[in-house]
Amino acid sequence: MTAYRTRARRRARWQTALGILFTAVLLFPVYWMVNVSLTKTGNMRADPPHWFPRDPTFAGYADVLRDQLPALTTSLAIGLGCVALTLAVAAPAAYSLAKLRPRGATGLSFVLLAAQMIPSVVMAIGFYAVYVRLGWLNSVWGLILADSTIAVPFGVMVLTAFMAGIPQELMHAAKIDGAGAWRTFVSVVLPLSRNAALTVSLFAFLWAWSDFIFASTLSRNADAIPITLGIYSYIGNNTTQWNSIMATAVVASVPAAVLLVVAQRFVAGGVTAGAVKD
Amino acid sequence: METTTPAAPPAAHPGGAAPGGPAKPAAARRPRVRGRSTQWAAFAFLLPLVAYLLAFYAYPLYRNVDLSLHEYTVRSFVQGGAEFTGLANYRDVVGANAFGTALRNTLVFTFVSIAAQYAIGLALAVFFRANFPLSGLLRGMFLIPWLLPLIVSGSTWAWMLNSDNGIVNAALEAFGIGQVNWLTDPGWALTSVIVANIWLGIPFNLVILYSGLQNIPDELYEAAALDGANAWQQFWRITLPMLRPVSAITLLLGLVYTLKVVDIIWIMTTGGPGTSSTTLAVWSYREAFGTGLPDFSPAATLGNLLILMALAFGLLYLRLQRRQEWS
Numbered sequence: 241m242t243a244y245r246t247r248a249r250r251r252a253r254w255q256t257a258l259g260i261l262f263t264a265v266l267l268f269p270v271y272w273m274v275n276v277s278l279t280k281t282g283n284m285r286a287d288p289p290h291w292f293p294r295d296p297t298f299a300g301y302a303d304v305l306r307d308q309l310p311a312l313t314t315s316l317a318i319g320l321g322c323v324a325l326t327l328a329v330a331a332p333a334a335y336s337l338a339k340l341r342p343r344g345a346t347g348l349s350f351v352l353l354a355a356q357m358i359p360s361v362v363m364a365i366g367f368y369a370v371y372v373r374l375g376w377l378n379s380v381w382g383l384i385l386a387d388s389t390i391a392v393p394f395g396v397m398v399l400t401a402f403m404a405g406i407p408q409e410l411m412h413a414a415k416i417d418g419a420g421a422w423r424t425f426v427s428v429v430l431p432l433s434r435n436a437a438l439t440v441s442l443f444a445f446l447w448a449w450s451d452f453i454f455a456s457t458l459s460r461n462a463d464a465i466p467i468t469l470g471i472y473s474y475i476g477n478n479t480t481q482w483n484s485i486m487a488t489a490v491v492a493s494v495p496a497a498v499l500l501v502v503a504q505r506f507v508a509g510g511v512t513a514g515a516v517k518d
Numbered sequence: 519m520e521t522t523t524p525a526a527p528p529a530a531h532p533g534g535a536a537p538g539g540p541a542k543p544a545a546a547r548r549p550r551v552r553g554r555s556t557q558w559a560a561f562a563f564l565l566p567l568v569a570y571l572l573a574f575y576a577y578p579l580y581r582n583v584d585l586s587l588h589e590y591t592v593r594s595f596v597q598g599g600a601e602f603t604g605l606a607n608y609r610d611v612v613g614a615n616a617f618g619t620a621l622r623n624t625l626v627f628t629f630v631s632i633a634a635q636y637a638i639g640l641a642l643a644v645f646f647r648a649n650f651p652l653s654g655l656l657r658g659m660f661l662i663p664w665l666l667p668l669i670v671s672g673s674t675w676a677w678m679l680n681s682d683n684g685i686v687n688a689a690l691e692a693f694g695i696g697q698v699n700w701l702t703d704p705g706w707a708l709t710s711v712i713v714a715n716i717w718l719g720i721p722f723n724l725v726i727l728y729s730g731l732q733n734i735p736d737e738l739y740e741a742a743a744l745d746g747a748n749a750w751q752q753f754w755r756i757t758l759p760m761l762r763p764v765s766a767i768t769l770l771l772g773l774v775y776t777l778k779v780v781d782i783i784w785i786m787t788t789g790g791p792g793t794s795s796t797t798l799a800v801w802s803y804r805e806a807f808g809t810g811l812p813d814f815s816p817a818a819t820l821g822n823l824l825i826l827m828a829l830a831f832g833l834l835y836l837r838l839q840r841r842q843e844w845s
């Protein structure tokens with residue numbers, strides 16, 4: 241028995257070691273991004289490249305603070321706007337689909353699935369064609385509207401799946417207390433759906449923050465460009481300052497990192513909820 | 519901000535509460551009336567979404583079809599009045615020299631990417647199924663590539679694959695392999711973007727397949743182990759068959775997502791050199807936004823062809839699934 245246990249423990253130790261190795265290999269590009277962001281410009285073209293940031297510099301990060309602060313603020317505003325818009329559209333619809341059983345619900349669910357299949361370049365061309373006539377190009381709220389299309393179908397699906405699990409007895413209890421559909425939604429369903437709403441918000445924010453296609457098409461000449469475009473034009477303008485570019489990339493990854501640390505279970509839950517429904 | 523107004527009616531309008539209120543006594547007498555008023559409430563709550571879908575999905579989509587059936591110039595794009603040309607754009611695009619290359623690149627990019635993502639994702643999911651110390655933490659860290667903005671991973675890969683100063687070439691040099699121009703050699707550009715794209719897709723596959731594995735009862739493995747099946751046999755006889763529905767949905771989603779990829783390719787190679795890493799989606803993007811002179815009609819045409827391809831694969835999937843259920 242003890243022999244079996246020591247063998248199991250040794251095996252677990254091996255697995256941990258292997259797991260760390262796999263993770264290190266997969267995350268090497270991320271490490272490399274951080275490493276380059278700390279490398280002095282003079283060492284950038286060293287051959288072979290320095291594997292560790294010996295003699296690190298924070299000049300790249302100083303450049304970020306100097307050049308990219310407005311872009312970071314713009315992205316923050318777009319992300320938050322996108323979260324608000326996504327929830328405002330998705331939550332009532334999810335409540336209806338999950339609890340009020342409207343006619344044509346299956347058809348609508350199918351439309352939502354199909355909507356996610358539309359190539360982003362098609363959406364970008366469509367939005368561009370609409371915006372050019374309305375004069376909405378290069379505006380922050382124009383980007384908020386466009387970016388929200390990435391998150392709304394997902395949001396409806398996740399929230400519907402969650403709200404469907406709220407016990408019907410609670411709905412009946414609310415009704416007996418005289419609450420109408422709206423009241424039930426606001427005071428019963430919404431508070432209970434906090435976790436699902438959080439998942440949706442996190443993804444809506446992250447997708448809006450990370451968006452490149454809409455930004456590069458609808459906001460190319462804007463005064464206020466988002467951070468993804470900031471990095472892109474940085475690459476175009478100075479191909480020598482890779483430490484500044486990578487430092488911006490590191491800063492742009494902060495929301496993803498925060499998300500992962502604060503809400504890992506919501507993230508994994510969100511990925512599976514959007515994809516696998518049983 | 520505008521969309522808060524459609525959401526408001528149920529709130530501002532006491533009518534939102536009314537269906538529940540006055541309908542209640544009626545409900546006691548005639549259940550059908552209650553059903554109808556719930557239908558109204560249900561519709562009111564759906565209204566913002568329906569309006570949203572029409573304005574921000576249906577209309578842009580309609581504009582794409584419209585663009586592809588007319589000969590739009592930059593001028594008529596803004597002011598209207600383009601000539602109707604029927605399917606001429608489609609004939610032009612399909613007949614163009616670049617079409618064969620782009621189609622081949624699209625298929626290679628898509629199928630190699632999803633096959634590798636799936637295989638690696640599944641291997642890792644099986645590996646992480648055994649709970650060992652730190653497995654939860656490591657699994658969490660595997661999500662990072664998927665969460666990073668594409669511009670971040672794209673530019674990082676571009677710098678790693680840089681011909682003169684990239685770490686990849688430096689590492690290859692240590693093994694005596696000469697310099698490879700990953701992004702500027704027409705023979706390597708597509709491979710490079712595929713590698714980066716595989717890296718991006720592993721977390722998604724891992725997470726979904728891992729959650730699929732959680733639903734396979736342990737007893738099956740225990741019974742198989744008692745029967746003397748080794749790990750390899752257990753994988754082929756239990757894991758893979760039990761995972762089939764999850765695998766199918768993972769691959770289908772991967773297919774749909776990968777077909778339409780633009781950003782990672784555009785950031786790393788802009789589809790070049792020449793057209794060596796141009797897929798249909800990248801081509802469409804280049805026609806519309808990539809040059810100084812936007813040409814929206816062919817761009818929209820290519821986009822619509824992509825939708826048709828995704829649709830065809832989706833239907834094929836449904837058909838295969840149905841046949842499986844029959845047999």
